[in-house]
Amino acid sequence: xxxxxxxxxxxxxxxxxxxxxxxxxxxxxxxxxxxxxxxxxxxxxxxxxxxxxxxxxxxxxxxxxxxxxxxxxxxxxxxxxxxxxxxxxxxxxxxxxxxxxxxxxxxxxxxxxxxxxxxxxxxxxxxxxxxxxxxxxxxxxxxxxxxxxxxxxxxxxxxxxxxxxxxxxxxxxxxxxxxxxxxxxxxxxxxxxxxxxxxxxxxxxxxxxxxxxxxxxxxxxxxxxxxxxxxxxxxxxxxxxxxxxxxxxxxxxxxxxxxxxxxxxxxxxxxxxxxxxxxxxxxxxxxxxxxxxxxxxxxxxxxxxxxxxxxxxxxxxxxxxxxxxxx
Amino acid sequence: xxxxxxxxxxxxxxxxxxxxxxxxxxxxxxxxxxxxxxxxxxxxxxxxxxxxxxxxxxxxxxxxxxxxxxxxxxxxxxxxxxxxxxxxxxxxxxxxxxxxxxxxxxxxxxxxxxxxxxxxxxxxxxxxxxxxxxxxxxxxxxxxxxxxxxxxxxxxxxxxxxxxxxxxxxxxxxxxxxxxxxxxxxxxxxxxxxxxxxxxxxxxxxxxxxxxxxxxxxxxxxxxxxxxxxxxxxxxxxxxxxxxxxxxxxxxxxxxxxxxxxxxxxxxxxxxxxxxxxxxxxxxxxxxxxxxxxxxxxxxxxxxxxxxxxxxxxxxxxxxxxxxx
Numbered sequence: 001x002x003x004x005x006x007x008x009x010x011x012x013x014x015x016x017x018x019x020x021x022x023x024x025x026x027x028x029x030x031x032x033x034x035x036x037x038x039x040x041x042x043x044x045x046x047x048x049x050x051x052x053x054x055x056x057x058x059x060x061x062x063x064x065x066x067x068x069x070x071x072x073x074x075x076x077x078x079x080x081x082x083x084x085x086x087x088x089x090x091x092x093x094x095x096x097x098x099x100x101x102x103x104x105x106x107x108x109x110x111x112x113x114x115x116x117x118x119x120x121x122x123x124x125x126x127x128x129x130x131x132x133x134x135x136x137x138x139x140x141x142x143x144x145x146x147x148x149x150x151x152x153x154x155x156x157x158x159x160x161x162x163x164x165x166x167x168x169x170x171x172x173x174x175x176x177x178x179x180x181x182x183x184x185x186x187x188x189x190x191x192x193x194x195x196x197x198x199x200x201x202x203x204x205x206x207x208x209x210x211x212x213x214x215x216x217x218x219x220x221x222x223x224x225x226x227x228x229x230x231x232x233x234x235x236x237x238x239x240x241x242x243x244x245x246x247x248x249x250x251x252x253x254x255x256x257x258x259x260x261x262x263x264x265x266x267x268x269x270x271x272x273x274x275x276x277x278x279x280x281x282x283x284x285x286x287x288x289x290x291x292x293x294x295x296x297x298x299x300x301x302x303x304x305x306x307x308x309x310x311x312x313x314x315x316x317x318x319x320x321x322x323x324x325x326x327x
Numbered sequence: 328x329x330x331x332x333x334x335x336x337x338x339x340x341x342x343x344x345x346x347x348x349x350x351x352x353x354x355x356x357x358x359x360x361x362x363x364x365x366x367x368x369x370x371x372x373x374x375x376x377x378x379x380x381x382x383x384x385x386x387x388x389x390x391x392x393x394x395x396x397x398x399x400x401x402x403x404x405x406x407x408x409x410x411x412x413x414x415x416x417x418x419x420x421x422x423x424x425x426x427x428x429x430x431x432x433x434x435x436x437x438x439x440x441x442x443x444x445x446x447x448x449x450x451x452x453x454x455x456x457x458x459x460x461x462x463x464x465x466x467x468x469x470x471x472x473x474x475x476x477x478x479x480x481x482x483x484x485x486x487x488x489x490x491x492x493x494x495x496x497x498x499x500x501x502x503x504x505x506x507x508x509x510x511x512x513x514x515x516x517x518x519x520x521x522x523x524x525x526x527x528x529x530x531x532x533x534x535x536x537x538x539x540x541x542x543x544x545x546x547x548x549x550x551x552x553x554x555x556x557x558x559x560x561x562x563x564x565x566x567x568x569x570x571x572x573x574x575x576x577x578x579x580x581x582x583x584x585x586x587x588x589x590x591x592x593x594x595x596x597x598x599x600x601x602x603x604x605x606x607x608x609x610x611x612x613x614x615x616x617x618x619x620x621x622x623x624x625x626x627x628x629x630x631x632x633x634x635x636x637x638x639x640x641x642x643x644x645x646x647x648x649x650x651x652x
Contacts, residue, residue: 062480069450105428106419165642244647
C-alpha cells in the first residue's frame with residue numbers, strides 16, 4: 001500500500017474515473033488551470049482538457065445546476081464547491097433538483113452527480129469560511145452524504161460516489177488535505193453505506209466522523225493508558241443514510257455512547273445518533289448518551305475564541321470521565 | 328403558410344384551451360389538488376416554439392407546463408392522470424401538475440422553483456455540446472424568473488461556452504400578482520441578453536405564426552453553433568396565477584383588451600379568412616379536441632393511485648439494518 005496525502009487520494013480517484021469514462025467531468029472554481037484550491041484536481045486539466053475539467057464562473061447555484069442537468073442525460077459530473085459555506089448558494093439545485101428528480105419523475109430521470117466540498121474550522125478563516133453543513137445535507141431524502149476521515153476512505157468514497165446513480169455529497173475538511181495514510185494500490189471502492197469500527201473497545205462507544213474520528217482515537221488512547229477505560233471508536237463515514245445497524249451493534253456491546261462532532265449541537269449528527277440509540281437500544285444503556293460539539297455560535301475570528309468554540313480530543317476525554325464518574 | 332401546419336397549430340391551441348378548462352373543472356370538483364397553474368391566453372407560445380423544434384431536441388419547462396407536455400406529444404390521458412396523481416400519469420402520479428416528465432419525448436420536466444429551469448437546461452446543453460450534436464434545448468421560464476440569479480448565471484455560462492440553448496421567456500407581465508414594471512428595472516427582457524453578447528428577439532406571443540417563425544430562426548441559429556438565443560414572447564394569462572388566485576390585481580379593462588387579442592380566436596378568424604381551414608373542418612377539430620379531453624378525464628378517474636411510497640428515492644432501496652432483523 002502506498003502512503004499518500006488526502007488530496008492526493010482524491011486526485012487519484014478523479015484521475016482514474018476521468019480516464020475510464022469519457023462521460024466523467026470535473027467542474028468548479030479554479031479546478032482547471034489553477035489545479036484546485038486544495039490541489040485535488042492538480043494536473044487533470046492538462047491531461048483531460050478544458051471541456052472535461054471545467055473552470056466555472058463564481059455561480060454556485062448555476063454551475064451546480066449545470067452539472068445536475070448534464071447528469072440527467074448521461075454525464076457523470078464531479079462538482080467541486082470550494083467551501084461548504086458557498087454550497088449554501090447551490091442548495092436549490094442540490095435539494096430541489098438532484099435529490100428529488102428521480103422521485104418526482106416517477107423514476108424516469110436521475111442525477112448521478114458527486115458534489116465535493118470542504119467544511120469545518122481551519123485557521124482563523126472567520127465566520128463565513130468556517131461553518132459545517134453536513135447536518136443540513138443529511139436531512140434531505142434522496143441525497144447521500146459521506147465524509148472521509150482518512151486518505152483510504154477519501155479515495156474509495158470518491159470512486160464509489162462516481163459510480164453511484166444517486167447524488168452524493170462528499171464532505172471534506174480543510175485541515176485534512178495534507179493528512180497522510182495508506183491507500184490500496186489496486187482500485188478500491190469504499191461502501192457508501194455503513195460505518196467502520198476504527199478501534200475495538202468494551203466500555204463506551206465514541207462516535208465520530210471526518211475530523212472528529214481522530215479526536216476520538218486520541219482520546220481512546222489516553223483513556224486506556226491513564227484511566228483503564230476501553231473505548232470503542234466508530235467512524236460514521238456515511239451520514240446519510242446513517243448506519244442504524246452499526247450504531248445499535250456497538251452500543252449494545254458497550255452500553256454507553258458519546259458522539260463527537262465539530263458542528264454545533266442543535267439538529268446535528270449527535271442528535272440524530274442519539275435518536276437512533278433511543279429507538280434501537282434504549283434499554284441496553286448504562287448511561288445517558290452525551291454529545292461533544294461546538295459552541296452554538298458563528299465561528300469567531302479571534303484565535304483564542306476560535307479554539308474555544310470547537311471541541312477536540314480533550315473534550316471527548318472530559319465527557320468520558322464525567323460519564324464514568326471520574327470527574 | 329402551409330395549411331397542415333396551421334391546422335396543427337389550431338388543433339394544439341384548441342386542445343390546450345379545452346384541456347385547461349377541464350382541469351379547472353376537475354380541480355373545483357376535488358379530483359385535482361395542490362396548486363394548479365393554467366395556461367389559457369399563452370397557448371401561442373408553447374405551440375409556436377415546440378412546433379418549431381425537432382424530436383431530438385430537449386425541453387425543460389416550468390410549473391405551468393401542461394400545454395408544453397401536450398404539444399410535445401404526451402397524451403392528454405397521461406397529463407390528466409398526472410394531475411389526478413394516478414399511476415397512469417406521465418410521472419406515475421409522483422409528480423403532479425408542476426412536475427410532468429416524459430423522457431421518451433425528451434420532455435425533461437416541469438420545475439416548480441422559479442428560475443430553476445435555466446441551470447438544468449444549460450447542463451443538458453453542455454452534454455449536447457460535448458457531442459457536437461445539432462440538437463438543442465428549449466428552456467422555458469416566465470418574466471418572474473429573470474430576476475433570479477440563475478437567469479444571469481445561466482445566460483453567462485451558455486454564452487461563454489456557446490451552448491445550444493434556446494431560452495424562451497414567456498412574458499405574461501405578472502410575477503404572480505406583481506406587474507412587470509413593479510418588479511423589473513428593465514422590462515424589455517430580451518434586451519438583457521446583450522449583457523452576455525447573446526442574440527435575442529422579442530416577439531408577439533399572442534400570434535402563433537409570429538412565434539413559430541421567430542422560434543425557427545432562433546433554433547437555426549442555435550443549431551449552427553452560433554451560441555444560445557433568448558426569445559422573449561409577450562403574452563398574457565387570462566386566469567389568475569393559479570386556481571388559488573383570482574387575478575383581482577388586474578383591471579377588467581386590461582383583461583378585456585388582451586382577450587380581444589385571444590391567440591386561439593385570432594388564428595381561427597385568420598385561418599378561415601385566408602382559406603387555410605374550412606369552417607366545417609373547424610367544427611370537426613373542436614369535436615375531436617373535446618372528445619380527447621373528456622376521454623382524458625375518464626382515463627384519469629379510472630387510473631389507480633401509485634402505492635409504492637419509497638420508489639425512486641434512491642437507486643437501490645436503503646437497508647438501514649444491513650440485513651439484520
